[in-house]
Amino acid sequence: MKKITSLGYDVVFEDDLNELQSFLIDHDYSQLLILVDRNTNDHCLPVLQASIPDILDYDIIEVDPGEENKNIDFCIGVWKTMLDFGADRKALMLNLGGGVVTDMGGFAAATYKRGIDFINVPTTLLSQVDASVGGKTGIDLDNVKNIIGTFTQPQAVFISTVFLKTLDDRQIRSGFAEIIKHGLIQDKDLYNKCRSLTLPVVPNEIVYESVQIKNKVITEDPTEKGLRKILNFGHTIGHAIEGYSLVNDQSPLLHGEAIAIGMICEAYLSHRVNNLDDTELEDIVQYLKAVYPAYSIDPSIYPVLVxxxxxxxKNENNQLGFALLRSIGDCDYNKYVDEDLIIESLDYYRNLTK
Amino acid sequence: MKKITSLGYDVVFEDDLNELQSFLIDHDYSQLLILVDRNTNDHCLPVLQASIPDILDYDIIEVDPGEENKNIDFCIGVWKTMLDFGADRKALMLNLGGGVVTDMGGFAAATYKRGIDFINVPTTLLSQVDASVGGKTGIDLDNVKNIIGTFTQPQAVFISTVFLKTLDDRQIRSGFAEIIKHGLIQDKDLYNKCRSLTLPVVPNEIVYESVQIKNKVITEDPTEKGLRKILNFGHTIGHAIEGYSLVNDQSPLLHGEAIAIGMICEAYLSHRVNNLDDTELEDIVQYLKAVYPAYSIDPSIYPVLVxxxxxxxKNENNQLGFALLRSIGDCDYNKYVDEDLIIESLDYYRNLTK
Structure with missing residues (x-):
């Protein structure tokens, strides 16, 4: 068992759920509300239930899985269910799931009766490495991602390898994109370790190192005034592609798949305007191409993406601000890039995948 | 011009809007969003607009007036309009209106892009004395009042007498009930000053003293664990009467009118179970009777009110907890009262108004 201390709470890494059980025993909550989606209800809840102390009453709230359901309508449903269950201010919300569940559950808890406690038990690789530290809660509105939310820290986060066994290869690769990103922006060693792995096996040590990097960045800049913006590497373009795909594709891209595309485009931008050298650009691009499937982007949708x-x-004054690499393991932020160059980077990706 | 420092921000009292103007000039906000309702759009916005520095772009967001519109649907409308106006994280929300506008606007700002700054410019006497300190933001859900919200402090509050001129006598008297309450629970001098006033003129000095009292209480107990509960004097019974009237009367009672009835009943309870003496009870009751119109309560609706x-x-474990006076200027909280006695207090009010 290992721990990382984040902003006032612990992120616990364990192979079972013993620490989670101790937490529930040690705290005096009036009741427990467990937020799940259909998938975690089927695959993860049975594992969790064995760890809930007998003394604690609990109720289950289920939402539909998938980013397209991380919206205000589902959130209203969660709030109403909390009311129906008579949750008072001393209730604890336990979010059991991927980023959709932890983001929305965190937001619902942070705003119910002006705020009740919550803990996160991320069950996907993506949410373990991405949503476990940082205190971001939120939901989408009109397909704009996380536009409504708060900065609210959970009481604790429990990262257990038991849940990774429930994931398929595609989900592992999606989460792995954020680990690659953490290497690219802060730690060349981690990037090289990623490069030498044979997916879909991801050792807990790599998850731990990845969360450590993110935690270092967000504790230095909790509310994203500066340094924290480097975590957006690959996300300015990646989020746009993800948003487009969600609405237009029958089988939409997963978050990490879209971010991998974003990282290719933004590595290209890093090369064009931030001195990332040829060799490193080539290294990054070939690696990401090998791990993630090609996605077809027609030039007719460029205006929609922009x-x-x-x-x-994250934009201010209508300028498009990017996090751009200087080299592998070193990243700048607040780099403003003209629309022409963004188009050029999308063309660069298109040509790679032709 | 006077100032009260609340939880990290200033409440400014002025007869014009000079300090508000200085605030807008001194801060480097990217844009200004002004939230109004139909009434403040017509009567208060023109006054405000003259004070907005030329350098600052602003957009107007309008919601329907009235507590019944302080709900998630209107809030979604506000968020979407903020998005349409391209509001970024350096935008400032200015809430110009009564409690509905400041509560909902505060919540929308606290959750938009994980929180942008907001300032409140309360335009009713009620919101000036009641909603200007305390940091409560919120909306109603399924007719449960303020069930969704946050504790978020504004950057500043500007209380100007210029807006009181837009109110009619009935609205002034409604807001004035909260001032009387602040006197009754904490400050006999303020109560006596109230008693010597000729309404509807309310000097800024009285508003200032009233906010000072509320501020003292809430800074001692920001999250309502104890002392802050004395602010509920008159509200346990008053809220029930207000809720009943909203649904059943063609021209419902205003908040302060209902609270005045609640204060008479709860002064009676204070006399019966908390040693409030005859003379003071008589004094309070005669005064409130003189300021507020009589309201007819038929015994057949007692069960509905209870x-x-x-x-x-605010109840815990299904017990009815009251804030009750010991004497004028001195109040206890967590006083539990049996249903028989509550009925007796309603009969007391009925007999007064026969």
Whole structure:
């Protein structure tokens, strides 16, 4: 068992759920509300239930899985169910699931009766490495991602390898994109370790190192005034592609798949305007191409993508700000890039995948 | 011009809007969003607009007036409009209106892009004395009042007498009930000053003293664990009567009118179970009778009123907890009263108004 201390709470890494059980025994909550989606209800809840102390009453709230359901309508449903269950201010919300469940459950808890406690038990690789630290809660509105939310820290996060066994190869690869990103922006060693792995096996040590990097960044800049923006590498373009795919594709891209595309485009931008050298660009691009499937982007949708980028909540004064690599393991932020160059980077990706 | 420092921000009292103007000039906000309702759009916005520095772009967001519109649907409308206006994280929300506008606007700002700054410019006497300190933001859900919200402090609050001129006598008297309450629970001098006033003129000095009292209480107990409960004097019974009237009367009672009835009943309870003496009870009752119109309560609705009191979200373990006076200027909280005695207090009010 290992721990990382984040902003006032612990992120616990374990191979079972013993620490989670101790937490529930040690705290005096009036009741427990467990938020799940259909998948975690079937595959993860049975594992969790064995760890809930007998003394604690609990109720289950289920939402539909998938980013397209991380919206205000489902959130209203969660709030109403909390009311129906008579949850008072001393209730604890336990979010059991991927980023959709932890983001929405965190937001519902942070705003119910002006805030009740919550803990996160992320069950996907993506949510373990991405949503476990940082205190971001949120939901989408009109397909704009996480546009409504708060910065609210959970009481604790429990990362257990028992849940990774429930994931398929595609989900593992999606989460792995964020680990690659953490290597690219802060730690060349981690990037090289990623490169030498044979997926879909991801050792707990790599998850731990990845969360450590993210935690270091967000504790230095909890509310994203500066440094924390480097975590957006690959996300300005990646989020736009993800948003487009969600609405237009029958089988939409997973988050990490879209971010992998975003990282290719933004590595290209890093090369063009931030001195990332040829060799490193080539290394990154070939690696990401090998791990993630090609996605077809027609030039006719470029304006839609650029509009989606402009709506990104990270922009200020209508300028498109990017996190761009200087080299592998070193990243700058607040790099403003003209629309022409963004188009050029999308063309670069298109040509790679032709 | 006077100032009160609340939880990390200033409440400014002025007869014009000079300090508000200085605030807008001194801060480097990217844009200004002004939330109004139809009434403040017509009567208060023109006054405000003259004070907005030329350098600052602003957009207007309008919601329908009235507590029945302080709900998630209108809030979604506000969020979407913020998005349409391209509001970024350096935008400032200015809530211009009564409690509905400041509560909902505060919540929308606290959750938009994980929180942007907001300032409140309360335009009713009620919101000036009641909603200007405390940091409560919120909306109603399924007619449960303020069930979704946050504790988030504004950057500043500007209380100007210029807006009181837009109110009619009835609205002034409604807001004035909260001032009388602040005197009754904490400050006999303020109560006596109230008694010597000729309404509807309310000097800024009285508003200032009233906010000072509330601020003292809430800074001692920001999250309502104890002392802050004395602010509920008159509200347990008053809220029930207000809720009943909203649904059943063609021209429902205003908040303060209902609270005045609640204060008479709860002064009676204070006399019966908390040693409030005859003379003071008589003094309070005669004064409130003189300021507020009589309201007819038929004994057949007593059970409905008691049910409404039981549903109040401040109750714990199904017991009816009251804030009760010991004497004028001195109040206790967590006083539990049997249903028979509550009925007796309603009969007391009925006999007064026969």
């Amino acid at each position: 509009d989606l980028m402009r709506n990104d909540k | 049910d409404l009191m039981r549903n109040d979200k």
